[in-house]
Amino acid sequence: MKIEIITVGDEILIGQIIDTNSAWMAAELTREGFEIVAITTVGDQAQNIIRALDTAFSRADVLLMTGGIGPTKDDITKKTLCNYFNTDLIFDESVFQNINRLFAHKNYKLNELTKNQAFVPKDCTVIQNKAGTAPLLWFEQKGKILVSMPGVPFEMKVAITGEIIPRLRKQFLSIDYLKSSFLVSGITESALAILLEDFEAKLPGNFSLAYLPSYGLIRLRLSAWGKENLSEMEFQEGRLRETLHEVLVADGDQPLEALLGEALRSNNLTVSTAESCTGGSIAHRITLVPGASAYYKGSVISYDNTVKTSMLDVDSKSIETYGAVSREVVEQMAQNVSEKLKTDCSIAVSGIAGPDGGTLEKPVGTVWICTRMHNETVTQKYQFGTSREENINRTTNMAILQMIKMLKKYKKPF
Amino acid sequence: MKIEIITVGDEILIGQIIDTNSAWMAAELTREGFEIVAITTVGDQAQNIIRALDTAFSRADVLLMTGGIGPTKDDITKKTLCNYFNTDLIFDESVFQNINRLFAHKNYKLNELTKNQAFVPKDCTVIQNKAGTAPLLWFEQKGKILVSMPGVPFEMKVAITGEIIPRLRKQFLSIDYLKSSFLVSGITESALAILLEDFEAKLPGNFSLAYLPSYGLIRLRLSAWGKENLSEMEFQEGRLRETLHEVLVADGDQPLEALLGEALRSNNLTVSTAESCTGGSIAHRITLVPGASAYYKGSVISYDNTVKTSMLDVDSKSIETYGAVSREVVEQMAQNVSEKLKTDCSIAVSGIAGPDGGTLEKPVGTVWICTRMHNETVTQKYQFGTSREENINRTTNMAILQMIKMLKKYKKPF
Numbered sequence: 001m002k003i004e005i006i007t008v009g010d011e012i013l014i015g016q017i018i019d020t021n022s023a024w025m026a027a028e029l030t031r032e033g034f035e036i037v038a039i040t041t042v043g044d045q046a047q048n049i050i051r052a053l054d055t056a057f058s059r060a061d062v063l064l065m066t067g068g069i070g071p072t073k074d075d076i077t078k079k080t081l082c083n084y085f086n087t088d089l090i091f092d093e094s095v096f097q098n099i100n101r102l103f104a105h106k107n108y109k110l111n112e113l114t115k116n117q118a119f120v121p122k123d124c125t126v127i128q129n130k131a132g133t134a135p136l137l138w139f140e141q142k143g144k145i146l147v148s149m150p151g152v153p154f155e156m157k158v159a160i161t162g163e164i165i166p167r168l169r170k171q172f173l174s175i176d177y178l179k180s181s182f183l184v185s186g187i188t189e190s191a192l193a194i195l196l197e198d199f200e201a202k203l204p205g206n207f208s209l210a211y212l213p214s215y216g217l218i219r220l221r222l223s224a225w226g227k228e229n230l231s232e233m234e235f236q237e238g239r240l241r242e243t244l245h246e247v248l249v250a251d252g253d254q255p256l257e258a259l260l261g262e263a264l265r266s267n268n269l270t271v272s273t274a275e276s277c278t279g280g281s282i283a284h285r286i287t288l289v290p291g292a293s294a295y296y297k298g299s300v301i302s303y304d305n306t307v308k309t310s311m312l313d314v315d316s317k318s319i320e321t322y323g324a325v326s327r328e329v330v331e332q333m334a335q336n337v338s339e340k341l342k343t344d345c346s347i348a349v350s351g352i353a354g355p356d357g358g359t360l361e362k363p364v365g366t367v368w369i370c371t372r373m374h375n376e377t378v379t380q381k382y383q384f385g386t387s388r389e390e391n392i393n394r395t396t397n398m399a400i401l402q403m404i405k406m407l408k409k410y411k412k413p414f
Numbered sequence: 415m416k417i418e419i420i421t422v423g424d425e426i427l428i429g430q431i432i433d434t435n436s437a438w439m440a441a442e443l444t445r446e447g448f449e450i451v452a453i454t455t456v457g458d459q460a461q462n463i464i465r466a467l468d469t470a471f472s473r474a475d476v477l478l479m480t481g482g483i484g485p486t487k488d489d490i491t492k493k494t495l496c497n498y499f500n501t502d503l504i505f506d507e508s509v510f511q512n513i514n515r516l517f518a519h520k521n522y523k524l525n526e527l528t529k530n531q532a533f534v535p536k537d538c539t540v541i542q543n544k545a546g547t548a549p550l551l552w553f554e555q556k557g558k559i560l561v562s563m564p565g566v567p568f569e570m571k572v573a574i575t576g577e578i579i580p581r582l583r584k585q586f587l588s589i590d591y592l593k594s595s596f597l598v599s600g601i602t603e604s605a606l607a608i609l610l611e612d613f614e615a616k617l618p619g620n621f622s623l624a625y626l627p628s629y630g631l632i633r634l635r636l637s638a639w640g641k642e643n644l645s646e647m648e649f650q651e652g653r654l655r656e657t658l659h660e661v662l663v664a665d666g667d668q669p670l671e672a673l674l675g676e677a678l679r680s681n682n683l684t685v686s687t688a689e690s691c692t693g694g695s696i697a698h699r700i701t702l703v704p705g706a707s708a709y710y711k712g713s714v715i716s717y718d719n720t721v722k723t724s725m726l727d728v729d730s731k732s733i734e735t736y737g738a739v740s741r742e743v744v745e746q747m748a749q750n751v752s753e754k755l756k757t758d759c760s761i762a763v764s765g766i767a768g769p770d771g772g773t774l775e776k777p778v779g780t781v782w783i784c785t786r787m788h789n790e791t792v793t794q795k796y797q798f799g800t801s802r803e804e805n806i807n808r809t810t811n812m813a814i815l816q817m818i819k820m821l822k823k824y825k826k827p828f
Contacts, residue, residue: 010622010624011624011626011635012437012440012453013440013444013450013451013452013453014440014441014444014450014591014593014637015437015438015439015440015441015442015443015444015450016441016626016635016667017437017626018432018433018434018437019432019433019436019437019453020432022429022433022455023426023429023431023432023433024429025429026426026427026428026429027428027429027430028429029429030427030428030429036427036428036429037427037456037457037462038427038454038455038456038462038466039426039427039433039454039455040452040453040454040455041436041452041453041454042451042452043451044624048451048452048473051472051473052452055469058465059462059465070603070625070627071603071604071607072603072604072606072607072625073607073614073623074622074623074624074625105797105799106797106798106799107797108602109605111604111605111608112608113604113605113607113608114602114604117604131799131801133604152627154799154801154803154804158801210425210430212425212430212431221430223428273715275694278698278701279697279698279700279701279702279706279710280689280694280695280696280697280698280700280701280713280715281694281698281701282694283693283694283697283698283715283717284692284693284694284695284697284698286693286694287692287693287694287695287717287767287806288693288802288803288806290768290769290770290802291770292693292717293717293718293771296693296717296718297717297718297720297721298714298715298716298717298718298721298725299694299713299714299715299717300712300713300714300715300725301687301694301697301712301713301714301715302712303697303701303706303707303710303711303712303713304707304710304711304712304755306711306755306756307711307712307755310754310755310756311712311714311725311754311755340724340725341718341720341721341724341725342720342724353701354704355704356704356705357707388702388704389702392701392702
């Protein structure tokens with residue numbers, strides 16, 4: 001069974017937004033053992049949508065469409081699908097009730113256009129949208145399937161996970177996609193490729209190894225299709241782990257912040273943060289993990305130097321003597337935030353994100369990171385690039401990673 | 415003249431990477447006055463590439479292909495194009511010299527795989543790649559054009575800007591793309607559509623209006639092709655602005671945090687934040703803006719209630735009596751953070767992001783936001799949804815927006 005993803009929306013064709021929906025769907029569906037043959041984006045014009053459907057049905061069995069089903073005039077997907085499948089719109093009471101329920105929860109007033117969302121094509125299975133007003137429309141014709149769903153990322157995700165994947169699983173055999181991920185750090189992509197030269201040369205032809213670098217980290221993906229490769233996969237995983245050795249951070253696809261959460265939780269430890277150049281990015285990443293309140297207490301973001309002294313009791317003489325971006329200051333930040341917020345561990349960073357603020361001695365991208373656990377500290381200087389966004393993201397990754405590494409070595413209770 | 419973008423690469427179909435190349439190309443080409451009719455991604459298999467080419471040639475005049483032309487085994491685009499255009503590979507001395515020049519510059523050693531890059535299809539125009547080893551291949555047949563270029567973002571960008579756009583400009587008339595964006599809030603998408611019903615009814619047929627909703631905000635895009643519509647565009651912009659009136663937040667495509675920065679900067683005011691449920695997301699967004707240190711001083715992230723009392727001096731009795739998610743607590747947070755961090759303004763939020771922590775009285779998605787300027791405060795309760803990610807993002811947007819609105823009304827100096 002082959003799937004094509006179709007995204008409808010002028011905003012993607014003019015480059016106003018990046019199509020992150022398709023990437024998310026592709027990753028989820030692949031993990032579930034379904035094969036994507038193509039991803040197509042077309043604009044909000046009936047003839048372009050119809051041509052895309054014809055092409056897609058010629059190469060795929062299941063078409064997953066997002067977008068173009070809002071209540072406004074520029075959204076024409078529903079009407080176009082009615083024409084394509086030669087059917088009419090009818091009023092659906094269950095959809096109307098779903099809309100009412102959602103609007104009541106948010107205290108919104110129902111209007112005529114929203115009520116129109118309850119009109120659905122007659123010849124399709126209507127699936128309630130648990131997260132929004134536009135229902136999912138599931139068409140079947142000549143053994144092929146087309147599902148239309150909202151393009152709002154959050155609604156799409158709820159639909160794919162909760163409705164579409166379970167229904168596809170019932171109807172189609174999925175071929176097991178075997179995949180192992182490994183999180184690697186402390187090595188450049190090309191140096192890693194050289195390290196893995198022999199491993200790759202001896203990898204069976206039906207296995208593939210992909211490199212996915214991201215802000216100082218590299219995710220490796222070892223993959224093959226078919227359950228029969230399971231024992232070979234295990235063997236190759238072992239070889240890969242052995243070759244990676246010191247640069248291997250963790251197995252699996254979990255984000256760094258979830259790995260940190262696990263390490264803290266399993267050791268029954270709490271953490272706080274003191275951020276300067278990252279401006280809250282570390283705290284934000286840590287608190288994206290559901291249940292983070294079990295181990296995360298809070299942060300002082302001392303973006304301005306006066307906040308470093310007033311809220312974190314950093315010695316103003318240290319700032320004068322060594323500068324805010326220094327070992328001395330970042331170590332005081334780490335110690336004092338853990339004392340003030342009463343946490344076992346702490347992460348502190350101070351650096352120059354750019355584009356301004358760099359000097360000859362401390363150019364843009366200079367960052368100090370201190371991680372602390374009880375009375376132990378690890379303090380390290382990093383030199384990143386010239387892009388503000390890159391420096392914020394790299395610092396965030398390296399700071400969380402440094403804390404994870406410290407926790408990994410921690411075994412005995414204090 | 416219509417353009418289709420074709421991306422070749424399994425890594426996109428399995429969702430390992432997001433296709434940001436296409437979005438960048440689409441934005442550049444649109445700005446230069448070229449129309450994109452479709453964006454297609456297919457895998458590294460000859461038959462899929464050929465089918466995509468057939469479809470693309472049926473709806474577009476120019477096909478811009480990226481990817482699949484590296485030196486390694488899995489890259490098959492060049493060979494497939496030879497088959498498609500019925501031609502052979504020949505050795506090209508000028509490409510070989512370009513590769514040598516690049517390698518000498520980087521002190522790399524030339525190997526057999528890289529030398530193979532100098533083999534190019536006989537019946538095409540070869541354009542040197544100024545940033546990498548794989549040349550650009552420009553095919554023309556029956557008045558239609560296909561250009562194959564590298565998928566490495568940096569090399570692709572150099573190719574598009576330096577070679578492809580100038581050559582397309584010589585061969586085709588480009589039509590100016592007129593676009594105006596408007597940021598709207600405080601209204602649902604459907605209510606906005608009703609508000610704009612008359613505006614849309616009277617909009618000339620060659621103009622279009624698109625709605626892009628995102629976490630409590632809606633961006634409207636009014637657009638038309640052709641310079642001759644310039645004065646009509648201005649007229650329609652005026653009508654739209656008048657109709658939007660109170661729900662219009664700002665003109666243009668700037669992110670909310672940049673608008674906040676502008677409002678603070680122009681009034682010479684500083685801001686601090688006190689975050690609970692957003693866990694640093696507001697601070698992170700504010701500090702994404704280059705130069706934010708001119709007006710942003712810092713934050714206390716009081717994720718745990720003990721941090722609310724110890725670091726922000728929130729009265730523990732208020733927390734006991736009203737709960738941490740309450741008007742009383744969030745107002746104390748706002749007042750105390752601005753006093754402690756010595757800022758003119760402050761933003762404070764407290765809410766229940768979920769998935770846990772909700773009660774019957776305060777379900778998941780309940781959020782209090784207080785914004786403060788000198789001694790004035792605005793405090794508002796919001797009821798968002800059930801998704802943690804959505805609640806964090808919506809709260810962040812609404813908090814920044816509430817501060818912007820307060821600043822907009824602010825005229826006289828204190």
